[in-house]
Amino acid sequence: MSLFHAVVQLDHQKAQVLQFDADHVVAEKIKAHSHHTKQHGSAVRSEHEFFAEVCAALDGITEVLITGSSTAQADFRHYLEKHRPHQVKQVVGYETVDHPTEKQLIALARQYFLKHDRMAGVPTPT
Template identity: 30%
Template sequence: MHNYHAVVWIDNREAKIFHVGLTGTDQLELHPKFETRHIHHKANEVGSGHVHEDKGLMKAVSDAVSDAGEILIIGPAQAKTELATYLREKTQLGSRIVGVEAADHPTDGQIIAYAKHHFKISPLRRNASPGS
């Protein structure tokens, strides 16, 4: 049984993975092996002018979320959909993806708050004593 949820914020420069559960949150940051540069599309050149996904980064992210019960993928541009496609086609994790949503560049706190709201995780409340 999987006892935490994972939210992945990914773009072409990094992936931030948060394991969110009732007892707290853990964070991991992963970076591609290649240095991402701004690419210009030039006339009469072969190629799309887009940065291609780093399969090593995708594998590292899939390993990091392999024990999650549910996976939410967020981020700007196309990296989030590339990750979702990778997880669906190359791993057994595709059925655990509960959402792929746009999120520009939120802070870590905003990502965690968004995940808690999405997964409906609220802080544990202690029972109030009688008469309080």
């Protein structure tokens, strides 16, 4: 099921992708795969693989709000701009939050998208 809005709670080890509408919430959890090698750049490759999985989970979603630490958000934004420029426009905002519950995250996202959609002149789908 692909829904119009999603919120992503992101850090460097895991991501929670919550797609939602007025009545439904679909949750997906993504964990980073750590490759502990002495090879130069292996941590960067692991992060890129993780961010690629997050991006794949966002395929087909019209508007996405990214939440989490400011560092994780900045790294994800950089990854998007460099490796997934076609998905940059999906992300309509970034909010720094500290470990909200799933219900708090959905409430934050619904409030955010209500304001965002009104400002953009876009009716919120039901």
